[in-house]
Amino acid sequence: MNSPETRPAQNIVTMEPLDEAVDHVRGPTTGRLILEYGDYECPYSRLALREIEQVEHQLGEGVRFAFRHFPLTEIHPHALAASAAAEAASLQDQFWSIHALLFHRQHALEDDDLRRYAAELALDVEQFDSDRASDGVLARVRRDVDSGVASGEVRGTPTLFIDGVVHLGPYDAASLLKALTS
Secondary structure (H helix, E strand, C coil), rough: CCCCCCCCCCCCCCCCCCCCCCCCCCCCCCEEEEEECCCCCCCHHHHHHHHHHHHHHHHHHHHHEEEEECCCCCCCCCHHHHHHHHHHHHCCCCCCHHHHHHHHHCCCCCHHHHHHHHHHCCCHHHHHHHHCHHHHHHHHHHHHHHHHHHHCCCCCCEEEEEEEEEEEECCCCHHHHHHHHH
């Protein structure tokens, strides 16, 4: 067994830095950052979102939240289409609105469902359809996936980072609050 002086340094996995011009982020710039790599069809990503929303409610201005796409297309056949829909809605300034809808209705992510959500949000549905099939939207989703893979840590969803460092503990609200306040 190694003594504390001879133990190898612990590897700390970090994420690609937040890009305010590209990433989807809410909350004050002074707050501690929770970043989730998630999948709209993943039930665990949905659970994580609920817990993160509780943390946001409890800490208010003390926390911010960012979301990056990591659709697990091998097991979730609608995940990529849902991510593309979120990005298409983002181009009409409705990312967080559709983000909530996609998670709350994650068992209804067929093409007609996505179009209905766009109409519900009063988006230009024709533009939404065009955008979600565009190279730009797919490149935006790919950017998130590539950044997750490059971290060496994102292999499933949800994967959380706190202030740029991978969070390996549980993602219930109490555990997240403890990690944010320690």
